Amino acid sequence: MLAPSCFIQNPNPRFLPWERRSPRSRGGCIRGTTSPVLLSTLPQRPLRCAVLGAGFAGLSVAWHLLQHSSKESQHICIDIYDEVGIGGGASGVSGGLLHPYSPKAKLLWRGAECWKESLNLLSIAEAAWHSRDSTSETQEFDQELDGFIVRRGGILRPAMDLKNLNVLNDNAQNCLASCRIEPVDKDTAQSLVPSLRVPFNTAFYMPNAVNIHPHRYLQALFLACENLVKEMSSSGFGGTRLCLHKKSVNKLLELQELSAPGMGAYAFVAGSFLGAQALRESALEASERPLLVEPVVVGPLSPISLEVLMEDWEYDAVIICVGAKADMLPELSGRLPLRTCRGVIAHLQLPDDIGEGYSDHSPSILSDAWLAVQGPRSMYMGSTWEWKSRNYLPYVSPEEATNALKELLPKASAIYPDIIKEWTFAGARAGLRAMPPLTPHGSLPLLGCINDLLDGNYTCKYWLFGGLGSRGLLYHGWLGKLIAQAVLLGNEDVIPSQLTSWRRSSKSYCN
Numbered sequence: 001m002l003a004p005s006c007f008i009q010n011p012n013p014r015f016l017p018w019e020r021r022s023p024r025s026r027g028g029c030i031r032g033t034t035s036p037v038l039l040s041t042l043p044q045r046p047l048r049c050a051v052l053g054a055g056f057a058g059l060s061v062a063w064h065l066l067q068h069s070s071k072e073s074q075h076i077c078i079d080i081y082d083e084v085g086i087g088g089g090a091s092g093v094s095g096g097l098l099h100p101y102s103p104k105a106k107l108l109w110r111g112a113e114c115w116k117e118s119l120n121l122l123s124i125a126e127a128a129w130h131s132r133d134s135t136s137e138t139q140e141f142d143q144e145l146d147g148f149i150v151r152r153g154g155i156l157r158p159a160m161d162l163k164n165l166n167v168l169n170d171n172a173q174n175c176l177a178s179c180r181i182e183p184v185d186k187d188t189a190q191s192l193v194p195s196l197r198v199p200f201n202t203a204f205y206m207p208n209a210v211n212i213h214p215h216r217y218l219q220a221l222f223l224a225c226e227n228l229v230k231e232m233s234s235s236g237f238g239g240t241r242l243c244l245h246k247k248s249v250n251k252l253l254e255l256q257e258l259s260a261p262g263m264g265a266y267a268f269v270a271g272s273f274l275g276a277q278a279l280r281e282s283a284l285e286a287s288e289r290p291l292l293v294e295p296v297v298v299g300p301l302s303p304i305s306l307e308v309l310m311e312d313w314e315y316d317a318v319i320i321c322v323g324a325k326a327d328m329l330p331e332l333s334g335r336l337p338l339r340t341c342r343g344v345i346a347h348l349q350l351p352d353d354i355g356e357g358y359s360d361h362s363p364s365i366l367s368d369a370w371l372a373v374q375g376p377r378s379m380y381m382g383s384t385w386e387w388k389s390r391n392y393l394p395y396v397s398p399e400e401a402t403n404a405l406k407e408l409l410p411k412a413s414a415i416y417p418d419i420i421k422e423w424t425f426a427g428a429r430a431g432l433r434a435m436p437p438l439t440p441h442g443s444l445p446l447l448g449c450i451n452d453l454l455d456g457n458y459t460c461k462y463w464l465f466g467g468l469g470s471r472g473l474l475y476h477g478w479l480g481k482l483i484a485q486a487v488l489l490g491n492e493d494v495i496p497s498q499l500t501s502w503r504r505s506s507k508s509y510c511n
Contacts, residue, residue, distance in 0.1 A: 046075035046239040048314075049487065052249055053321035054082035055091030056214075056472040057465045059221045060121060060480025061319050061487075062242065066228045068488055075239035079315075083248035087218035090323050090431030091472055093345060093394055095372040095382050096217075097364055098122075098473050099155055099209035102442070104164075105171040105181055108471070109441040109498070110478070112176055117477030122150050122210070125217050128224035149216045153373065154363035155209040156192055158415050159200045168204050179208045193362050197415050211364045211372050212473065252331045252454070252462065255318055317487045319463045320450075324392055324434040326466045335453050336446065337502055338467055339435040342389035343382060344396055344404040348419065349426040350377040369411035371419070378426075381408050381419070383470075392432035401428040436467030441498050443467075445475055447483055448500035449492050463487060467502075 049065060051058045062078055069076040082088060098118060100111035108114070126149055159165035172181040182205045189203040190196050196203075225242055232240045249255065320326055324340045327333055350357055357376025364379075365371040372380040384404050396404070405425060413420045436443050446467040451458055465483050468475050479499070486492045492500060 046077045046241075047488070048077045048316050049079070050255055050315045050318045051078060051080045051321060052082075052318065053089070053323065053325075054080050054086045054222070054244065055089050055218065055321065055323065056476035057091075057321035057323070057468060057480060058082070058319075059086070059218055059225065060476040061321060061465060061484050063121065063124070063221060063225050063228070064481045064484035065487065066225055066232070066240070066242070068484055069240065070228065070232050070235075072488070074488070077239070077241040078243070080242070080244045081247055081249050082244070083246060085246050086222050086244070087215040088394075089325075089392070090343075090433055092215045092218060093429045093431040094214050094470075094473060095345060095370060095380055096212040096214050096473065097155060097209070097366070097370060097372050098212060099206050100176060100179055100474060101171075101181070101206075103366075105157070105168045105175070105204060107171075107174060107176065108474070109444060110496070111474075112178075114474045114478045115176065115179055117481055118474055119210075119477075121221060121477045122212065122217065124224050125149060125220035128227055129216075129220040131227075132223060147213060147216060148375075149213055149220055151211040151213075151364075151373065153211065153361060154192075154205060154207040155211070155366055156189060156196070156203055156205050156363040157366040158189065158196065158198045158203040160367060160415075162200065165200045165202055169202075172204055179206060181206055193365065193416070195416065195418050196365070197417065205363065207363075209363075211374075213374065214473070249329075251329060252318065255315060255460075315460050317461045317463060319465055319483065319487060321465045323466060323468070323472075324432040326434065326464065328390075331454050332450070332464075336464075336466070337437045338446070339387065339437075340389055341433045341435050342384075342386040342391055342430055343433060343470075344384040344386075344400060344428055344430045345380050345382040346401070346404055346408060346428050347426045348379050348381055348423040350423055352377075354422050365416060367411065367415045369408045371412060371416060379423070381412050384408065389432060391430075394429050394431065396428040396430050400430070401425075404428060433469055434467050435469045437502065439498065439501075443469055444498055445469070445479060446499070446502050447479060447492075447495050448503060449486075450503075453503070461487070461490065 047069070051062050051065075058080060062080055065076060065078060086092075100108055100115040102108055129149055157168070159168055169183060172183060175181040184192075184203050184205050186198040186201045186203075189198050189205070192205065222244070229240055229242045320329070320332075322329075324338070327336050327338055327340070358373055358379065360376065362373065364373045370382055372382070374380060384407055409420060436446055444467075445465070447465055448463065450462050450464045454462060463483060463486070465479065482495050482499075485494045
């Protein structure tokens with residue numbers, strides 16, 4: 001047996017310090033207090049984060065946490081919680097049309113940064129998809145990834161009335177060079193999409209805009225995260241972990257139970273290796289999952305209670321990326337300035353007896369209803385807007401589908417009459433959007449540290465990344481990068497004030 005004063009060295013001494021928090025401190029937006037005794041004697045441990053949600057926001061945050069941690073030589077353990085898995089919520093049923101403009105072709109707030117970072121994540125996901133090993137753990141994704149992730153056919157928007165034409169034409173003058181808006185005449189538009197109706201002889205073509213398959217993209221982005229973890233582990237970052245848990249989190253309090261021993265932290269025991277083994281065995285009994293890291297014995301130490309040691313297993317940060325479900329968490333219910341809106345999307349197919357399908361080079365279409373092309377014989381049509389709905393289930397009843405078709409088909413056929421003549425209904429799906437309030441800069445997502453909105457004292461920092469509305473695909477890349485930086489710094493100053501100012505009115509909103 002080892003003497004109580006012996007040391008067993010940290011098996012991975014490259015762990016960077018993460019400051020020890022006082023158990024009684026309130027988790028604010030700056031780092032907690034440091035305990036000199038513990039920091040001088042305990043091995044340094046990874047930063048532990050929980051990401052709630054595996055949609056656009058959640059996976060973007062996970063990717064950027066991993067990426068920035070690797071650059072800063074910091075070990076990190078990330079648990080992603082989503083009851084239906086990757087892309088099972090509103091993100092997975094979105095239309096997938098990506099461009100940085102409003103319906104009037106006006107460049108959105110910080111549209112250049114959002115566009116650039118979204119394209120960057122798309123390229124990362126595509127690279128992971130093309131390099132995947134079908135004999136590895138990614139076999140389960142092969143069927144999901146059997147098809148395109150990004151379709152680069154552009155997007156076309158016909159002008160529907162004279163006022164619309166003038167507004168589109170004026171705003172098109174200020175487009176990004178990386179996502180051009182080109183006014184085209186009727187003949188040019190119909191060469192791109194045969195049988196397209198162009199009421200005012202002008203359409204606006206965005207050749208650089210893209211259409212993604214949301215679910216495949218999210219699966220590929222998660223695969224990229226897994227690949228990055230493997231790269232970090234092979235480079236000496238063995239303490240870095242990424243785990244996806246198909247488990248619902250119905251209240252934030254549950255995370256205290258989910259962050260029990262065995263979730264990726266060290267077990268520190270003063271005394272003997274046998275004591276460490278005993279703690280490991282008790283941890284295994286209390287946890288649903290095995291310990292990711294073996295216990296480490298340290299000493300000499302003054303007696304430290306198991307309760308104190310357990311606190312070091314808590315999450316350092318929780319990032320809430322659950323969209324409309326954020327308002328359904330009891331700790332946040334009624335405290336967020338969000339409106340919910342359910343949207344139904346119809347899946348249309350071209351029968352095999354129709355000879356010629358939709359051209360691979362033809363763009364998707366934007367109008368009062370949009371048509372997102374998925375292939376020569378497949379497209380999505382959307383979307384409806386059912387305000388104040390609380391139904392987040394993707395299932396669409398026959399009655400709801402019928403009502404959606406009655407609303408969408410007249411709008412779509414006004415610009416693409418073949419949709420009624422040739423295409424058939426193949427199913428419908430729905431998602432619940434979290435719509436943010438209108439600001440002078442437009443409808444902007446809600447970001448920031450939210451400990452001040454929560455009742456009680458928390459040592460963990462809680463962050464919100466929500467309210468992406470119908471522009472989650474555009475916003476997720478840049479904003480995911482910003483909030484990941486804020487989490488790692490323990491400081492939200494890196495987030496533009498326009499995205500955190502919503503908290504100033506949160507109290508009046510609740511009242």
